[in-house]
Every structure is written in structure tokens, then in C-alpha cells.
Amino acid sequence: NAGVTQTPKFQVLKTGQSMTLQCAQDMNHNSMYWYRQDPGMGLRLIYYSASEGTTDKGEVPNGYNVSRLNKREFSLRLESAAPSQTSVYFCASSVGNRGVLGYTFGSGTRLTVV
């Protein structure tokens, strides 16, 4: 019963480096999401994919790109990391679009950009 699996769990980057966060779900959900969580600000949507082959910007997309590789996998890429991207990143999936009935979250990636 894996649910949503994210890798890596922790990462430290230098300013300007690039990296890709990986996410996979085994619940046959159509929609997948990337959120970031910062203290006092709640979870903010970066990008989402309503179904395989589609992606859309969320509330805070600048500095990020995504790829919906197939129905199971949705990756988040930071092309040139900045200290403002230090955060905890969560991947999530949902049965319906936009998570109206709720999300299943992964355990997160804690990213520090120095």
C-alpha cells in the first residue's frame, strides 16, 4: 500500500544547480499535484496535471517545470535553484480534478538551497 512515493527525502543544492524531484502513485488516480509548504503560509500549489498529457500552472509556478511522464509519474524540475526555493515539497494525487474530494500526499522532500 505505497500510495504516493517521493524521492529524494532530503536534498541540499547550491544556488544555480538543477535537480528533479520524482513522484509516483499506485492508486490509478488521474490528477497529480506539486505543492510547497513554508512556515506560516500553508501549502501552495506549484503545478498540477489533471490527466495524463496535460499540465497547468498553479499559484506559484515561477522557477519550476513539470513533466507528467505517464499516469503514475509526475516530476518537478528546478532548472536554476534559488534560496527562495528552500522549502518542503509535497506531491499529491486525487481521484477527481482539483482535489475536490481530497488528496493523498507523499511524505515530502525537504530542499535547502544555499
Add this chain to the structure above:
Amino acid sequence: TQLLEQSPQFLSIQEGENLTVYCNSSSVFSSLQWYRQEPGEGPVLLVTVVTGGEVKKLKRLTFQFGDARKDSSLHITAAQPGDTGLYLCAGAWGATRFGAGTRLTVKP
């Protein structure tokens, strides 16, 4: 920007006490969700409410959706140390927005 305000931000109580946390907005939601998040983990969905005035119970937790579908409350009866965590509400009305959470500590 649609905002969800949760109160209180922090709550520290003794085991056995009752508590209520709140989630408020000026927007009408099509649904409202409550999550609990433990340190180092992702949020876990506790309940989704969709009908104004709806009340749902999950063991010692009672969730209520306001009649106008703009607010919600979570009541915990006889809190236990295992209830410690960050409680998040999320309102859906097309996009889904999350509140900043209530951090609950239950002391033995």
C-alpha cells in the same frame, strides 16, 4: 486571493481536555477537507464535508461544515497525546486552498 484563516495558530492542552479549532473564509466552498500532519510526513486526509450544516464524526473527532459553506470547525473530545500534530483545513471551489494550520500539542 482566496484566504482560509485557521485559529488558533497554536494550542497546547493536557490529556483529557476538549478543544475546538476553526477554519474561516469569506468564500463559499464546494467542499472542505481536514488533514492532520505529523513532523516529517505529508498531510493525511481525515474528512471531506460537502453539504452546508453537515456534521461528521471520526471516533473522538467531530467535524462541522457551516450552513453557508464558508467555515468549518473540528472538535476533539478527551484529547490524547496521539492527537498531537498540525491540523490543516482546505477549501475547494475550483482551486483548492489550504489554511496555515493549527499546531496542537497534547501533553500527557
